[in-house]
Amino acid sequence: MQKIISLCKRRGFVFQSSEIYGGLKSAYDYGPLGVEMKRNLMNAWWRDTVHSREDVVGLDASIIMHPKVWQASGHLSGFSDPLVDCKVCKERFRADKAPAVEPGQEVTIELADKGRAKAALTYIEEQFGVTLKRSGRQLNGAKAGDRPYVCPNCGSPFMSDERNFNLMFRSFYGPVDPMGALASAIESGEFNGLSGADLRQKLDGFTKDSTVYLRPETAQAMFVQYANIQQSMSLKIPFGIAQAGKSFRNEITVEHFIFRSCEFEQMEMEFFCEPGTEDEWFEYWKETRMGWWKKFANNPENFRVRTHEASELAHYAKGCYDVEYRFPWGWDELEGIANRTDYDLKKHAEHSGSKIEYFDPVERKRYTPYVIEPAAGATRGVLTYLCDAYHEEQVEGPKGTDTRVVLKLHPQLAPVKVAVMPLVKKNGMPEKARALVDALFRRGINASYDAQNAIGKRYRRHDEIGTPWCLTIDGETLEDGTITIRDRDTMEQRRIPIDDAVTEIETLLRSE
Structure with missing residues (x-):
């Protein structure tokens, strides 16, 4: 695990937040390569969950919601x-x-x-x-x-x-700071003689009207906006609402690098279905989500599904599966697939006084949908694939046996898709390399121009950050218009026409 943490800092994947001030515990900044990898993972999830289906739509909700949302959901009293x-x-x-x-x-x-x-x-x-x-x-x-x-x-x-x-982050909403009124009340003696619960109640009275919370999960917004989305989009049951974004939990135990932190990103979907069909959809989403995680993995055997025991289930859940990954410290949760029943919709209907139902125009009946929730951690997903991709092997070099460190990231997740390298910085090679990088950019392919150090060191550098392919412009390019394409995992090289390079990379990306 320490090798992965070291690589993340050395190569610009993840840094400790506010490091020059001593760092902030459990807070991390994603560097140039880390932010690309995280976005690639979340985009892949969005394509698969929303853009590849007709029955799931998206939502991007506010991080700060009305405090009554958290009262209805039970977070304020039980979280x-x-x-x-x-x-x-x-x-x-x-x-x-x-x-x-x-x-x-x-x-x-x-x-x-x-x-x-x-x-x-x-x-x-x-x-x-x-x-x-x-x-x-x-x-x-x-x-x-x-x-x-x-x-x-x-x-x-x-x-x-x-x-x-309480694990929720509290803040104050509005331009007036309630601490001013609180300070005045203390100075005037309003709190004299108070203690325990009475003191706490008096203190809360000065802040409750402006108190808000950072969301501890993205799920509740999808329940609160269920009726708006269903009606505005004329959606028929079954359908889902997906959201990816940041959540915040005042975690007690922060551990294992970015695995558990106070600020994290989730990829959640609430799938609304007719009561009586929830078991079928529960199994469907378990298999679908497990298959999605495995398709990007080098070692799919390191993923498993674990069924929650009855004693582990949340109060709202009829059943729950965890997709787990075998991290260096052991098996741990990557995604939960829960049967939340109709608990959330009914709670919000009760507390808001709104009708949150579905009317079936064919059966001519109304009901509160059941909900199947696949909820994945995006930041945990990044750590998962870093662990899965990290590989060391012994290779023969000009100075004897050497250790090659390579991140065997799936091309869809790799921060940089292709590196373009002039063999030397003369004879027109840099110009041809720059022109090829520009052509790749125009096709939406994240490419990197690299002319620093010897060609062997450049290959090793891109092996370590997970770049799937390297294109080298050399002397033969000037003679016959061909370049070398090198595969990261096999280190095999072959020559292709420089005019076909962009199409070749696009074909390779599609084939993966």
């Missing part, structure tokens, strides 16, 4: 996790995701280094009256308490009480 702070390593984590242990079980606490282990040994003895034995950076002799878990970072059983944290 929280039980959190615990480790008193040894200070890690904050979700209690329901922590490693399980038996009460009284002996556990090993492992710190990052010997110095921290020594400090923790002293701290535990002073704060908890427990004497442990240290072996390097490990502390032995601790026992689990009444709670059936330990810290996932260090293994410590010394933890704070569980507390619920």
Whole structure:
């Protein structure tokens, strides 16, 4: 995993946000190659989900919605996790995701280094009256308490009480800052004598009229706009509404690079169907979505579908599948396909007072549609295909055996489709290369002109960023009008007429 993270920074895929100021935890910026790859992935999803079907349309909804949307959906009351702070390593984590242990079980606490282990040994003895034995950076002799878990970072059983944290980002809407009125109320003594729930209620009273939230998912806008879209487009059940865009969650555990972050992009679709047909469509979308992920993969065996147990299901779901990928740390979720029943539409109808139904003109009946939701993570998809594509191999070079690093990205996902290289910077070769790059641009093909370093280093550079093909203008080009085309994965080279180069690349892209 560390090699992929290093490549991402070195080659301009992903950078830590605000890095010159020390970075911001769980925030990332997509560099020149990363933004191309992410857009290629999301465009491929859009083409497959919306542009290749007649029964799915698109939506691009506001990130900030009326707070009542989140009251109706249950996010304001239920979108929280039980959190615990480790008193040894200070890690904050979700209690329901922590490693399980038996009460009284002996556990090993492992710190990052010997110095921290020594400090923790002293701290535990002073704060908890427990004497442990240290072996390097490990502390032995601790026992689990009444709670059936330990810290996932260090293994410590010394933890704070569980507390619920809301995962939604809060902001204020409108030009007037409610903090001014709040400050005045504090100065005038309005809060004197208040504490606990009474204090919280009084504080909320000053901010509730202007409080809004950044959306934690794109799904709710598709439910709220269901009636507008169905009526304006004269859509008949079954049909879907698709949306791709940013969502925000105040994640407790941020981990594995861009896999889980506070700001991320989703590719979601809500498919509305007649009650009684939902099981059929549930299976259909499971197979369809699994097939889509596999078609871009070098190793499709690293994708699987996992069925949720009844205990895992969200309160609104009748059933759920996860498309999972085998990441370097193990199997983890890439996309969820959920049968959300009619829960969301009925909740919004109840809270808004609007009729959110479908009238079947053939059967002459009204009903609330059921919803099948394939919800994929775009940023997780980028990480998935980076892991799938990363490849190292030993090749013979002019100085002996060398390690070639290559990203075997599917051509549809590759940031740069083709590199054009003059063998030398003279004899008219750069001019011919520039003209070929311009011809590729005119056909909508993202090409790169590269004349830096020796030709072998240029090939390696484009292998590492996943460029599928390299076109080289050399001495023979000046003699017979042919160029070399090199394949990234096989490194095989062949000559083609320079006049056919654009058509050749277009053919190769279509064949993939």
